[in-house]
Amino acid sequence: MVSAEPRPLALAGILDEWSLPIDVDAVLRGQGADPAVVRQRRPALVTTAQRAIDEGLPLLRPAVAYRQLPVEALRHEQLRLAGGAVITSPLMAQHLAPAEQVVLMVCTIGPALEQRVSEIMRGNPSFGLALDGFGSMAVEALVAAACDRFETQAAAQGGYTSIPLSPGMIGWPVDVGQRQIFSQMPAADIGVSLLDSAQMSPRKSSSLVLGLGPRPFSEGRACDFCSLRETCRYQDQHAHYGGQRRQLRL
């Protein structure tokens, strides 16, 4: 989804006006299923997925807290940002070498949907799973839309953006990365907190670093950097980032 050229963004803030296009196929993929197979074999699940969209959309409160910082130096695996912030991971050296700026983001769809899932899961697990799958895809859609927003802005100035890199990817331990991002973010302003276990609350949240620069970054999928990529049934094969152009299918 490529948006029309937006108003230039401030260097930090909260973005809370989002339209997230999520269809039945996305909800089925969010449950680890192949939509084409399910449509033919189990049409009841298609109906359930549509109901999850109908009941889930009003529960979404999508918001993105972001902060854009100049890169001062990249030393080996350490990305040093203006103001003293440091992000440490082999991923930085591998994928953010062209970055002159980075955008740190915390994205959330809010707590209401996962609360609803908890309420209904025991009594109606099939619908609970569909609603949870909808929520997972909503977070992915929000991350994609946020990255698209910054990519469009960068492109308007002749620049490029990187693959979004998140704590927990191979080479960036989740507890290390989350603390590095959250220490720089007004995440509390969008209701997201970091628990002692480095888990975000609400759970349907995501944090990431996006590089901005005048030269193309390496291309790939976020799933390419996950240790579960060989076995995970929830991967989106089509969400590519970086490179000369990003192609996204939700």
Add this chain to the structure above:
Amino acid sequence: MELKKIFDDVVNGEIEAIEAEVPAALAEGVSPDVLLNQALIPAMAEVGRLFEAKEYYIPEMLLSAQAMQTGLAFLRPLLTASQSTSAGKAVFGTVKGDLHDIGKNLVIMMLEGAGFEVTDLGVDVHPDKFVQAVRDGAQVIGLSAMLTTTMPNMAVTIDALKAAGVRDQVVVMVGGAPLTEAYAAEIGADGFSANASAAVRRAKELLAARQHA
């Protein structure tokens, strides 16, 4: 009412059909024990096989589990103690510090579909609650964690079972996205499973081994 029809409808997740067919079969004189052990439970075993063969997806597995539970609800009041549904008493929970529960809930549903009595302790469960569960008669303890930062609390829980002197009384299984067979062995768990269906198979194997030991 043919048992094969009930079997097929559980495999296909036809909840409404099961809602009609099981009472109809009972009215025809089919015994609850036969319906349970020759239709419902074998159907869920087939669903598990299809899932592990990557032919079925999780939502299909859930539909089948719901169909099975629908049928079981008609049978439970009619089953005598000697025909007990219980394949064992299991207690599951997500370890301290972790709030994830979808995977655990799927395992619980599949275990119930296989005839286990399962108690769900929820999320962020203190080790002492698992210790108490063993004292209350649990034969299987299931520990779930979704984060590398909370996985260590599985070892903490197993150590708590040892310290309480109840470790030998129970089978301990672990599972969750970052878990591996090697990690399970390292922390002293009895078993690991990569998915809900494999968890059922493993729980049965471990309990059988314990009973024959």
